[in-house]
Amino acid sequence: MSDTENPNEAVESAEPSLEQPAEVRKPPEARATGNDLIAVLKHNLPLIIEEDSRTSPNAVELAIRNVSGTTIATAVFEAVFYDGEGNVVYRAKHREVDLVPETSRAVLIDSAIPERGLVQSYDVKLIRTTTADVEKVQLRIHEVIPIETGETEVRGIAKNISKVKTDAAVVVVFYDANNENIGTKVKVLRDIEPESTRQYDFKVRLQDGDLINNYRLVIGEVVV
Numbered sequence: 631m632s633d634t635e636n637p638n639e640a641v642e643s644a645e646p647s648l649e650q651p652a653e654v655r656k657p658p659e660a661r662a663t664g665n666d667l668i669a670v671l672k673h674n675l676p677l678i679i680e681e682d683s684r685t686s687p688n689a690v691e692l693a694i695r696n697v698s699g700t701t702i703a704t705a706v707f708e709a710v711f712y713d714g715e716g717n718v719v720y721r722a723k724h725r726e727v728d729l730v731p732e733t734s735r736a737v738l739i740d741s742a743i744p745e746r747g748l749v750q751s752y753d754v755k756l757i758r759t760t761t762a763d764v765e766k767v768q769l770r771i772h773e774v775i776p777i778e779t780g781e782t783e784v785r786g787i788a789k790n791i792s793k794v795k796t797d798a799a800v801v802v803v804f805y806d807a808n809n810e811n812i813g814t815k816v817k818v819l820r821d822i823e824p825e826s827t828r829q830y831d832f833k834v835r836l837q838d839g840d841l842i843n844n845y846r847l848v849i850g851e852v853v854v
Contacts, residue, residue, distance in 0.1 A: 657712040657751035662690070664756045667698040668705055671734065673754065688720070688749035692737040694729075701791055702729040703765035706758040711741045714750040719743060727768055728791050762791045767798040767822060769849050774802070774842075777833070782842065784815070785831040788849055790822040797852035798822060800830055807843040812836055818852060 662673035671693040690709060696702050704727050711720040720741040729735060741749055772786030784802050797820050804813040815834045822828045836842070 655715040657714060657716045658753065660690075660751045660753075662692055662752070662754035664694065665759060667696065667700075667702060667759050667761075668729070668756055669695050669697045670754075670756075671695055673752075675749065675752070676738075687746040688741040688743040690739050690741075690749075690752045690754060692739070692754065693734060694726070694737055695734040696729045696731050698761075699731050701731060701762035701793075702759055703727060703762045703768065703791055704758070704760040705729065705756060707737070707739060708755050708757045709739045709741075710753045711743070711749045712751040712753075713748055716751075719748060728789070762793075766790060766792040766794070766796050766851050767819075767849055769800075769847065770827065772847055774845055774847075776842075779833075781833040781835045783831065783833050784817075784847070785829070786847075787827050787829050788819060788822070789827045790824055793824045795824060796822055797854075798849055799852050800832075800847065800849050802834070803846045804834070804836065804840075804842045805844045805846070806841060809844070812840045812842070 660673065662670045664670040673690060673692045676689055676691050688711065704725060707724045709722045709724065710718055713719050720743055722739055722741060724739040726735065726737060739754065743749060767788050767790050770787040770789050774782060774784050777783050788798060788800065790796055797818065800817040800819065802815050803811055806812050813834060813836045815832065817830055817832045819828050819830055
């Protein structure tokens, strides 16, 4: 060994190095599953041709059917959206109501992602179904508005989706800016006919100085 040689100096190999090819990441196969009450007939990402189309560029379209012998009061779907590399880019829950037996319905679950073409796959699961014998009455529309008397008016429409006459109670809870309960009111609706709607309208007076920041409105069956 000469004085100029360095024993620790790296020696380049004459053989060419073999680089491993980069793994190509792909999204999982698109899936949509129902249960023994609701079947998913088909599912797909919507085809958007026009740039100004009102259809969401990142949504999933389903066709579902109630295959049971009873009305489904509420069906809750959970959707996971993936990009082209299999990354989860959005999660959403979607609620459908009042699906009568042996009928089908088109459903659109939106990811609310504005970037066109980002969603490349999805996994949709039906995570909860409630039948009409459990959830007989549902809220359809409602509004809460202040009136000149200083009261607050609550009005809307409820529907009995069952096949029996029933009573129901509309409950509204008001909250202030600190999310404190500043008032609760219950309105009982008697003898709602099967598969019919009922309008309701009632007024609530809160304490002087209380300001409504938010409210919660629910309806339930009256149990005697």
